[in-house]
Amino acid sequence: MKMRTFANSVATLALIAASGAATADTWRYAFEESLDEVQGQYAQKFKDYIEANSDHELQLFPFGTLGESADIMEQAQAGILQFVDQSPGFTGSLIPEAQVFFVPYLLPTDQEQLARFYRDSKAINEDFQDLYAAQGLELLRMFPEGEVAMTTKEPVTTCADLDQVKFRVMTNPLLVESYKAFGATPTPLPWGEVYGGLQTNIIQGQENPTFFLYSTKMYEVTDHITYAGHNNFTTAVMANKDFYDGLSEADQKVIQDASTEAYDFIVEYQKGLAETELAKIMEAKPEMTVTVLTEEQRSCFVDAAAEVEAKFIEMTGDSGKAILEQMKADLAAAAQ
Numbered sequence: 317m318k319m320r321t322f323a324n325s326v327a328t329l330a331l332i333a334a335s336g337a338a339t340a341d342t343w344r345y346a347f348e349e350s351l352d353e354v355q356g357q358y359a360q361k362f363k364d365y366i367e368a369n370s371d372h373e374l375q376l377f378p379f380g381t382l383g384e385s386a387d388i389m390e391q392a393q394a395g396i397l398q399f400v401d402q403s404p405g406f407t408g409s410l411i412p413e414a415q416v417f418f419v420p421y422l423l424p425t426d427q428e429q430l431a432r433f434y435r436d437s438k439a440i441n442e443d444f445q446d447l448y449a450a451q452g453l454e455l456l457r458m459f460p461e462g463e464v465a466m467t468t469k470e471p472v473t474t475c476a477d478l479d480q481v482k483f484r485v486m487t488n489p490l491l492v493e494s495y496k497a498f499g500a501t502p503t504p505l506p507w508g509e510v511y512g513g514l515q516t517n518i519i520q521g522q523e524n525p526t527f528f529l530y531s532t533k534m535y536e537v538t539d540h541i542t543y544a545g546h547n548n549f550t551t552a553v554m555a556n557k558d559f560y561d562g563l564s565e566a567d568q569k570v571i572q573d574a575s576t577e578a579y580d581f582i583v584e585y586q587k588g589l590a591e592t593e594l595a596k597i598m599e600a601k602p603e604m605t606v607t608v609l610t611e612e613q614r615s616c617f618v619d620a621a622a623e624v625e626a627k628f629i630e631m632t633g634d635s636g637k638a639i640l641e642q643m644k645a646d647l648a649a650a651a652q
């Protein structure tokens with residue numbers, strides 16, 4: 317090869333390497349639910365967008381294929397996975413501030429307000445981005461999965477009914493404090509142990525959004541559904557930060573655009589989902605009771621919120637306090 321041609325080829329290769337443009341890679345994305353549940357629907361939209369707008373391919377790994385939530389997070393931090401969906405319910409020990417999502421009654425139940433909040437919130441799109449980045453993660457998007465309901469073996473109409481109830485929560489210290497304040501005996505467990513735990517009576521209650529109560533057949537192992545309006549399930553999708561930072565600007569843009577596309581889709585997808593899935597539960601098990609607590613009935617849960625908020629600040633200090641205040645400001649803005 318002539319010297320000039322060789323030099324040109326080296327320069328071209330260097331340019332390609334710098335831009336990262338010419339490689340068609342296979343990226344791996346794991347999440348905590350199945351393909352037809354909310355996280356799986358989001359992941360499929362994200363994949364479709366990436367594959368339609370780049371040469372890259374995305375491999376999806378639903379719940380169970382690579383382990384529990386804690387396992388897929390480890391794999392994402394190690395760079396074995398490029399993308400991971402882990403809910404703050406499992407991120408509490410890694411990023412204590414992420415527990416803010418478990419201060420009861422902080423998030424509204426109104427779907428439109430929530431959709432605006434997750435999309436525009438400074439706390440989420442700036443402050444949490446920095447906190448995730450410090451753990452080697454590029455936070456791409458947080459989104460809601462629906463109001464959580466308690467499912468139990470005995471009826472719940474007030475906090476006193478949770479006395480002596482071993483209540484499964486995600487492995488999150490503040491959620492433990494929350495259910496303590498509600499009067500229950502909180503039992504943190506990974507998701508894979510919940511159905512069996514209820515079946516064998518190791519636990520007698522758990523909480524999750526309505527669609528998940530149907531899809532995971534929680535109605536088979538509990539008899540009562542109670543809505544106290546105390547929380548909305550939040551989840552988060554992120555990329556391994558070294559991987560993300562090493563991408564070309566064009567690839568980063570495709571990922572950001574895919575996140576926006578998937579977000580808009582998932583918010584729309586969930587409209588009316590709680591109602592349709594509750595109807596399916598009632599069809600499968602007509603004797604299931606469904607109770608929406610009155611204001612009076614939920615007052616003890618509301619009262620517990622102040623205690624849990626104080627606990628959150630005790631656990632996270634100034635940084636948690638700042639996030640909490642920012643979230644409140646963002647929620648107020650989203651209410652308008």
Ligand code: 6CS
Nearest residue numbers: 348349486507524525528
């Ligand atoms: O309660 C849980 O552990 C699970 N709940 C939902 C709605 N998604 C994934 C998570 O593992």
